[in-house]
Amino acid sequence: MINEQIRDREVRLVGKDGEQLGIMSAKEAYAKAQEAEMDLVKIAPTAKPPVCKIIDYGKYKYELARKEKEAKKKQKTVDVKEVRLSPNIDMNDLNTKVGAARKFISKGDKVKITLRFRGREMAHMNSSRHILDEFAEKLSDIAVVEKAPKVEGRSMTMFLTEKR
Structure with a gap:
């Protein structure tokens, strides 16, 4: 979930450099993400409260795809x-x-x-x-x-x- 899709009452916010910004409402967290001209992405939805991070979502998706591709390259198929x-x-x-x-x-x-x-x-x-x-x-x-x-x-x- 990203930006407006996050509907939790409060979230634990992690900054773009990995620093803890504390627990706040989802609206406040979204405002801080907009201030930094980045996206608010829910990283750990099952945690209490859910963990959100301020990151560039496009770059994040690209990195995930690259890691997945790299892992696929290393695995061996057994015929x-x-x-x-x-x-x-x-x-x-x-x-x-x-x-x-x-x-x-x-x-x-x-x-x-x-x-x-x-x-x-x-x-x-x-x-x-x-x-x-x-x-x-x-x-x-x-x-x-x-x-x-x-x-x-x-x-x-x-x-x-x-x-x-």
Whole structure:
């Protein structure tokens, strides 16, 4: 809230240089802000009494936007990469998939390992769990199991993330 929008009976006023100007009515505070040719901005609306500051509102909004942009630049997004396997996968194919997953994890991504079942393979779901366990064991030096293998419909999924 800025200027006339502030309707509180009394507010704690902070000057443009950060000095405390005390508790006064909102009208008095607004008059002081106009005197300084600046805006009265409510900084802490939940405080008792609310804290208002005399600042240049346009500059204040610009600074907030700049800080937000800077924070967004520094954060890293974590992608989820998927590796699909089948129950009758051979050892060499499994090693190739492990290599791909290792590359994803080393880049900092999460890896979703999906074991897909088709047709008659559905009858032997529980005996194929060892494939996912073996996959996790081969990556145990750089990765940790985030979500244990879980059956969802025609597939069994497991999530791996980078060790901290």
